[in-house]
Amino acid sequence: MTLPPPQRDFTKHDELSDVNIVVEGTILYVHRQYLAEWSGVWRKLFITDCPDDLTSSIEIVLEDKNLDDVIELLQCIYSTQKPISETNVTFLLEFADEFDMPSMRSRCETFLCAQDACIDSLILAEKHDLKQLYKQCVDFAKTRTMEDLERDPLCKCLSERTLIKIYKEKVNMMRDYAQDLKNAETKLERRNGQLTDEKDGMIEMFKNISKIWDMPNKRCYKHMTEVTFDFTCRDCNEKIQREVRRMCHDAQHVRRFFKMNNK
Numbered sequence: 001m002t003l004p005p006p007q008r009d010f011t012k013h014d015e016l017s018d019v020n021i022v023v024e025g026t027i028l029y030v031h032r033q034y035l036a037e038w039s040g041v042w043r044k045l046f047i048t049d050c051p052d053d054l055t056s057s058i059e060i061v062l063e064d065k066n067l068d069d070v071i072e073l074l075q076c077i078y079s080t081q082k083p084i085s086e087t088n089v090t091f092l093l094e095f096a097d098e099f100d101m102p103s104m105r106s107r108c109e110t111f112l113c114a115q116d117a118c119i120d121s122l123i124l125a126e127k128h129d130l131k132q133l134y135k136q137c138v139d140f141a142k143t144r145t146m147e148d149l150e151r152d153p154l155c156k157c158l159s160e161r162t163l164i165k166i167y168k169e170k171v172n173m174m175r176d177y178a179q180d181l182k183n184a185e186t187k188l189e190r191r192n193g194q195l196t197d198e199k200d201g202m203i204e205m206f207k208n209i210s211k212i213w214d215m216p217n218k219r220c221y222k223h224m225t226e227v228t229f230d231f232t233c234r235d236c237n238e239k240i241q242r243e244v245r246r247m248c249h250d251a252q253h254v255r256r257f258f259k260m261n262n263k
Ligand SMILES: [Zn+2]
Pocket: 219, 220, 221, 222, 223, 230, 233, 234, 235, 236, 237
């Protein structure tokens, strides 16, 4: 097991720090280079809003933020990058939206896509417009029963648009399933027709076999004119045997039918 890299303590003053973020009365000493690399909002602040102020520290006061959340965000964007997890993904996405952080957004989406799809993730995907995750979660949601979806309190947090999308995908899935069943049925019907033909052929063959003892031309030349079959004649029996063997050989499909039915 490898230990995670030690995390930076942002509350400790650092000589190279050029931005002070103030959250809940605590000062976090950070570096504009990192912030600008990750956040479009902060980049704009440094470049456009105070272009000349490259040496002295800038103070950013985050009024409505939680200190722990902001520290976690910083730890996720600094070079010692903390991994995205179930605990931080929700508020990291909020930061990503508010401060225009496309790389953070994409890291969060990658993390969520690697988890099992669920309605929670679908809510996040919808809220933060994460397209790949959205698709993945709709594909999951459509496989759940209507009862499951209606009973799940989380589904009430989904927008009408997403619910309609799930139901629509569900209908499409059922339609494809119905089509598959129909194709399978057609195939079975065709097979059934074949087997019925084989069975009829077999019955026909047995009838023909039973008749050959009454057919004078199937006997040896000495007995061709006799009314009944002479079972004591070796030649007649041999001729009949050959004939039965030939008929059975011609009706190989009959044997196949037998095998299938006797299983
Ligand atoms: Zn004979």
